[in-house]
Structure formats: C-alpha cells, structure tokens
Amino acid sequence: MNRAFYVNFGIIACSFSCLEADLRSLISGIVFRDEAVVASAFLDKSQFAENTTILKKLGRNFWEEKELFDKIVGQLHRIRDDRNSFIHGVWRPGNFGEPNGNAELLDLRTVYCESENQRKWKHGVRKLYSLKEFAVLLDTIENVRSDIKSLCMKLENAATEEGIHLDFNLSGVTTAYRPQLMRLTPEGELVQIEIGT
Numbered sequence: 001m002n003r004a005f006y007v008n009f010g011i012i013a014c015s016f017s018c019l020e021a022d023l024r025s026l027i028s029g030i031v032f033r034d035e036a037v038v039a040s041a042f043l044d045k046s047q048f049a050e051n052t053t054i055l056k057k058l059g060r061n062f063w064e065e066k067e068l069f070d071k072i073v074g075q076l077h078r079i080r081d082d083r084n085s086f087i088h089g090v091w092r093p094g095n096f097g098e099p100n101g102n103a104e105l106l107d108l109r110t111v112y113c114e115s116e117n118q119r120k121w122k123h124g125v126r127k128l129y130s131l132k133e134f135a136v137l138l139d140t141i142e143n144v145r146s147d148i149k150s151l152c153m154k155l156e157n158a159a160t161e162e163g164i165h166l167d168f169n170l171s172g173v174t175t176a177y178r179p180q181l182m183r184l185t186p187e188g189e190l191v192q193i194e195i196g197t
Contacts, residue, residue: 004097008134015141016083022148023051023076029152029168030058048083052076064158068151075144082137085109085127102128135185 024043032039046054052073059069085107095101107125152168159166185191 002093002096002103004131005091005093005103008097008131009091009103012134012138012141013087015138015145016087019141019145019148020048020051022145023048023055025168026148026152027051027054027058029166030155033164033166048076049080052080062155065151065154068147068154072144072147072151075140075147079137079140079144086137096129097131100130102130104128 024046028036028039028043032042043051055069055076056073059066059073062069085105089108090106092104092106094103096103105127107127109125110121110123111125113120113122156166156168
C-alpha cells in the first residue's frame with residue numbers, strides 16, 4: 001500500500017469536503033440567517049456547481065464586497081473540474097511520494113474535443129499527479145476557504161453595524177468540527193496554518 005498517496009489523498013478529499021461545508025455555510029448565513037431547519041430543507045441536496053451559481057447571484061446584492069464574491073466564485077469555477085475528477089475518478093497510487101513519483105488518475109467522464117481538422121469524444125482521460133501537484137491543489141482549496149471565511153467575517157461585521165444578525169455556522173457538525181486550514185510542504189508533511197495568514 002502506498003501510504004504517502006492515501007494520506008495525501010485523504011487530506012485533499014477532506015479539504016474539498018470542508019470547502020463545500022464553508023460554501024454552504026456562507027449561502028446559509030446570507031439567505032437563511034439563523035433558520036437552520038429552513039436552510040437544511042433547501043441546501044441538503046444541493047450540489048457544488050449549483051451552490052457556486054447561487055453564490056454568484058447572491059454576490060450581486062453586496063456591492064461593497066463584490067470583488068471578493070467574484071474572486072471566490074472564479075476560484076470555485078476553476079477548481080470544479082479538479083474536484084469532480086479527484087473525488088469521482090479512479091486512482092492508481094503508483095510510485096507517488098518517491099522522487100519523480102506520480103499517481104495516475106483515470107477521469108471517467110466522456111468529453112467532446114474539437115480542433116481545426118478533427119472532432120472526437122474522449123473516454124477515460126488519464127492524468128498524472130505528483131506530490132507537488134497535490135500540494136498546489138491543497139493550497140488552492142485552502143486559499144478559497146480562507147477567502148470564504150474572510151467574506152463571512154466582513155458580512156457579519158457589516159450586518160451587525162446595521163443591527164442584523166447573520167449566522168454562518170448553520171451547516172451543523174461539519175462546520176463546527178472542521179479541521180484548520182492545512183498546507184503540504186514540498187517534503188509531503190502536513191502543517192496547520194492560522195486563518196488569515
């Protein structure tokens with residue numbers, strides 16, 4: 001068993017789950033405020049792409065924070081395909097974690113490709129991931145989580161000044177017990193960082 005692969009894969013999978021919980025908490029706090037049951041009724045079956053679209057629409061109501069909303073939505077759009085293939089693809093750990101080592105991902109989706117002289121469907125596209133690429137992906141996810149946390153704090157402070165209560169922790173245990181923001185060092189070691197650093 002390739003322990004380095006499974007440990008790092010698990011860290012990224014958990015980070016993606018935390019990102020989804022953070023996104024859900026942000027939407028929940030804006031739309032449903034402190035109505036946890038109502039939020040649950042509308043968000044329990046929601047999907048990552050759908051929540052990204054919802055966030056984009058909600059961001060149009062917050063002119064003061066439009067730039068941060070747009071940044072987060074753009075980041076979510078950019079990592080959506082990585083998230084889907086990462087979570088739903090088929091992995092071969094290979095020699096991941098060794099010098100110049102890689103794990104192989106088989107993306108199960110069928111995609112249409114078109115060039116000047118050819119149109120075709122591709123099935124089972126393969127991609128190699130090194131420890132460094134895992135670290136970059138984790139950094140990207142954690143940066144989006146940090147931006148969401150920052151946006152929640154800004155919206156909460158602005159609402160409080162107007163006498164409005166927003167609650168960004170409605171998603172339940174997932175958000176209450178989520179791990180801290182994490183980074184992988186080039187050597188593959190996991191380090192915890194403080195939010196906002």
